[in-house]
């Protein structure tokens with residue numbers, strides 16, 4: 001946590017600035033005062049305006065490039081391999097303090113699927129923001145009905161059944177498994193999950209890679225499903241949190257492999273403000289260590305699938321809960337969610353004995369012609385009643 005600015009000085013003003021830009025300004029502490037550059041122009045004489053504008057825009061381009069580079073430096077220092085944007089060439093041949101680093105940024109194509117999704121998301125979000133600016137979302141959020149208690153629902157289900165609380169996933173397809181269900185009716189699936197005893201639901205909202213959508217989230221909510229809903233997205237910008245809340249989410253996913261510690265801290269703060277639960281997802285020891293250093297996390301997900309290689313190994317959950325990390329998790333009373341690759345009652349028993357209080361399951365139950373029965377098959381008994 002060293003190097004973090006206290007939250008009150010971190011920029012809470014998210015209007016029209018991307019998360020990573022605003023955060024990085026505060027982290028690296030250098031003066032990137034774009035407002036000043038812009039505001040100075042009108043006050044000078046007309047014939048100077050144009051050349052100044054050119055100079056300012058070069059200065060701005062350089063500063064923006066530097067900001068990206070600083071962002072990468074911070075991420076690299078935290079062991080984050082996912083680059084948040086395709087690296088661009090240094091503007092005007094300028095390399096600043098990064099001369100020695102530049103050879104790391106040659107690859108202009110994504111190195112793995114998570115990086116590809118993250119780059120695409122950045123692009124998608126900037127387009128969506130133009131259609132629905134943050135101010136508009138803020139108004140929608142004010143009028144939105146209150147959220148339902150995601151964490152409470154998991155704890156209650158655990159008490160009621162003696163099994164880890166189930167987050168059942170409404171997922172049509174994935175980059176690793178292709179189409180999971182052709183005749184996909186999100187509302188029907190959600191209702192079947194609820195009847196089958198799911199504590200909460202996870203709804204994929206990514207269109208391009210998972211064939212999901214925010215319309216599914218909205219439709220499930222307005223169909224009267226009572227289970228709290230997790231918006232399963234690749235969050236790279238605070239705008240997405242407001243959007244998820246406006247579309248009926250009760251919780252959002254934050255992936256530690258793509259977000260720096262400060263970004264997670266900042267996004268958690270926004271979730272708190274909007275009454276949303278946050279599921280912070282890790283895949284390895286390093287990410288688990290980082291997440292344990294961040295205050296205020298109630299739900300930590302251990303993904304058994306690598307989003308870089310697609311390799312699935314459920315012993316990942318056990319490994320990450322051993323030793324010092326497991327001790328800290330118990331001490332903090334966090335709920336651990338075992339995620340991905342769970343198919344049988346033995347799999348459930350295995351991750352339960354490793355220490356999870358909840359599981360996130362998609363493929364094995366969504367594929368069934370009757371997802372309600374799929375849940376009973378997964379647990380080895382009907383969990384819809386006590």
Ligand SMILES: O=P(O)(O)OC[C@@H](O)[C@@H](O)c1c[nH]c2ccccc12
Nearest residue numbers: 303339340341342360361362363364
């Ligand atoms: O279908 P599975 O193997 O049961 O996995 C569900 C869920 O864990 C998986 O969809 C998931 C976990 N973390 C993610 C992050 C993004 C997209 C998807 C995921």
